Amino acid sequence: MAAAVAEGVSLNHISRESSDIRRLANFYKEIFGFEEIESPNLEFKVIWLKGPGAFAFHLIERNPDYNLPEGPWSATSPVADPSHLPRGHHVCFSVSNFHSFVQTLKDKGIQTFEKSLPDGKVKQVFFFDPDGNGLEVAAVHLKCPCMDLHTMVVGYFDMVDVECRVYYQVTFVCGLCSLFASWARSAILASQAMSALP
Secondary structure, eight states: OOOOSSOSOOOOEEEEEESOHHHHHHHHHHHHOOEEEOOOOOSSOEEEEEOSTTOEEEEEEOOTTOOOSSOOHHHHOSOOOGGGGGGSOOEEEEOSOHHHHHHHHHHTTOOOEEEEOTTSSEEEEEEEOTTOOEEEEEEEOOOOGGGGSOOEEEEEETTTTEEEEEOSSOSOOOTGGGTTHHHHHHHHHHHHHHHHOO
8 A cells, every 4th residue: 555645634624614603613613512722813714623632623703705625504505404415515423422412503503314334333313504515424333342351241231331351361341341340250250169178
């Protein structure tokens, strides 16, 4: 594979133009919990929001004299149909509370379109922000790295739908996997002791 031109690439920010940046900022603060941060003093209005990690979202006052090629649905279509978004321009975020997040969107009267990838591992919901920009929120089923370690299943914690395992060849386990660690180690020792009896 040829060497990339850019090195140390990471996502810095995403910008959206808007005729009402305050309305758009309030939407992203309310729906996604983005935090408003200090914005530069430019010749046009801007609001900068801080997202997860080092990711930033820049909202920029739209210049009506410009006709940028990428625009929201309202620029080219009179109908806001989120079922078109899987094949259209959109930004995707991931959340850990997918089902309650989708229900909150519906409670707020936001039209949504839900689907999953063919393997069923990624659930998706598509919708529009107040300016008609396409959004996707995905819930990805993440496999705990502990599952690849040498383990013994010792219990099941149905409240969080996770197997509880004991790692008797390593010292590190993740938070969920360590829920039953203390008594589970005792269970293994007891089992080993019982098996050693004549």
